[in-house]
Amino acid sequence: MNSYCKNLFEYNRRHTRTVVVGGVAMGGTNPVVVQSMTTAKTEDALACVDQAISIFEAGAQLVRLTAQGRGQAENLSVIKQMIASRGYMIPLVADIHFNPEAAYIAAKYIDKVRINPGNFASADNMRDKLGELIKICKECKRALRIGVNHGSLASRIVERWGDTPAGMVESAMEYLRLCREFDFWDVVVSFKSSNVRTMVEAYRLGAATMDSEGLNFPLHLGVTEAGSDEDGRIKSAVGIGALLVDGIGDTIRVSLTESPESEIPVARTIIEYCATRTIQNYIPTSQESLPYDPFVFSKRSATSVPIVVGGEQGTITAQDALNGAQGWVGVTLDDFEPEFLEWLEENPHRELVVTSENNNWTAEIRAAFVVMLRNKLPNPMIIRKNYEEKEYEKLQIYASIDFGSILIDGFGDGVWIENFGETLPEKLGLDILQATRMRMTKTEIISCPGCGRTLFDLPTTARKVKERLGGVAGLKIAVMGCIVNGPGEMADADYGYVGAGEGKVTLYKGGEIVERNIPQEQALERLAELVAE
CATH class of the missing domain: 3.20.20.20 (Dihydropteroate synthase-like)
Known part of the structure; x- marks a missing residue:
């Protein structure tokens, strides 16, 4: 396949x-x-x-x-x-x-x-x-x-x-x-x-x-x-x-x-x-003999370069780069002509900032990465998109769909999210990277939505766990409403907080039970102690 x-x-x-x-x-x-x-x-x-x-x-x-x-x-x-x-x-x-x-x-x-x-x-x-x-x-x-x-x-x-x-x-x-x-x-x-x-x-x-x-x-x-x-x-x-x-x-x-x-x-x-x-513009890229496996995650290998923060760093065009200009090279799929590809091969350390105006943004950005893979070019690639959205929650969702659909395949060495031409604070980008597991910067709280089997106030409990233990990069904690699905569905978590009966909680570590039937009012404190051990 x-x-x-x-x-x-x-x-x-x-x-x-x-x-x-x-x-x-x-x-x-x-x-x-x-x-x-x-x-x-x-x-x-x-x-x-x-x-x-x-x-x-x-x-x-x-x-x-x-x-x-x-x-x-x-x-x-x-x-x-x-x-x-x-x-x-x-x-x-x-x-x-x-x-x-x-x-x-x-x-x-x-x-x-x-x-x-x-x-x-x-x-x-x-x-x-x-x-x-x-x-x-x-x-x-x-x-x-x-x-x-x-x-x-x-x-x-x-x-x-x-x-x-x-x-x-x-x-x-x-x-x-x-x-x-x-x-x-x-x-x-x-x-x-x-x-x-x-x-x-x-x-x-x-x-x-x-x-x-x-x-x-x-x-x-x-x-x-x-x-x-x-x-x-x-x-x-x-x-x-x-x-x-x-x-x-x-x-x-x-x-x-x-x-x-x-x-x-x-x-x-x-x-x-x-x-x-x-409705989209035509993308002249074939999916025959894909240079990556869409069924198995693998991070695209890229040249390691210093991170530039602030200063006068800007972007130049592909033609500017061919003419000897310095700076990040802003590109679209159309720029990947033979002359530019040859230049990239000679300059593997030069960073690209890839953008698209295609309605099917994901497909065109993906195509740019496929071109780079097919030509075995390791240049770092920063994904950039500008939105014009007044509602921040919608902006979160739009950016998560766009950037997430590229990052999920291991494509991208940086994200650059703008709204009305202004670069957004890094939090949204970091949260999207966390969701795709490309970069973990905080605790991942895995919590079920609750159902008729739920044995405690899930939303309040999940927020309390997040407030108390949410700042540990790479840590995964599951907050599950009942014993029916909890143990299985938290298989990916390091620690588990699972409803075991009315007012009772069972705590897990590494998928194994460590304490049963703890009174709910004591469970969060005991969970924090487990994490600290």
Whole structure:
């Protein structure tokens, strides 16, 4: 497999079949669908109804609820009826882990069921368990999501494929091949991770693998446990945006450790900004024999040069450079003519500042790096873009999509972000570099958005952990709402703070439990002590 989309240098949406969920069509030529998930306990029907309606009115088109057991699954019928009695037709999705019986019940009542192949069934009974669920889905005209999570792969998958994007893809493919065998096609697929780089690689590999086997199922995009505030928004924009700009993705969920309603405007902004790529200028670059592997991260090697801060440092044109002028060389793809490429070969220490005015900015900047790689030119390359955006939150999202979609492939030796011609403070650039793991300058807080299983106030707790321990470069701390998903989904973290019961927290270090059932009011202090040890 050489690529994951039709053309890396020309926008083409990935061709998928259409799947209809409660009247909402996704995939095919349909607009990208926005969804979110309730945080109320599924046993509390009234709270779930109120929150589902609030999420829907905020702009979500699908609403997901957890159903961890038979009782919660049965209550979905009550919730669905109560929503309808208020005059709303909201497509509902059940989120299932570990419990096939709950999935069977949920499929009888609501529009779509999400199962996690890492914990739905064992290898011995997978065929029977999935077959029973598909039988009900066919009878009741329900859709199914095969939702892989990086942190909860089955042990048999990890033993063979490792804790890798390849393992994530194989976890889904086992189920998707059975769906084909059972002639069931109302399926959506996801490959989520809290590690943005892993997430992007998994979706790319998943799209390529499905296409190679003739399985054109729609994709649900999301960075799981993205966190809160600007960090959560930036991580989500980088991961989701890096895929949407290449035409991959049919429905998205921005997972923030905040109210579900706050996710919707972020999702809308990501979708709208990525849609601007559909009209672009022609980019004369071929993706045949790519000089890099888009499925495996590798930092482009560049000449090491001193960092210049302030002073009179400016940019010159490629022609100025050919004429002997000094300074950073501002270039676009059009400048990479034979004479200039020869000059670059003779001057490997000269820094380039690469820009583009193409609507498909990502594709043209990517093409510039491909030209450099094909010609084996190691000049340092700074990525530069100027925006004209008055709303800072939108600017954060735009820059995260643009710069993140380049950095995620290991391209770029510096970022230069401007707004209305003024260079922005370095914080936004550093946050984008952190999200892509190109440069770690602070603690990464991995926190889930919460659901009906959550056992404490997640947003407040995550912020307290961030305030107390947020300044350690390279440190990763997971704040997870429950014991169901927490241990698996925080696999990428150094330390974990996981809800273990009402008012109780279990602490992890290196994936191993170090203290169980600590009173919540003592847990943060004990976590800080663990980090300091």
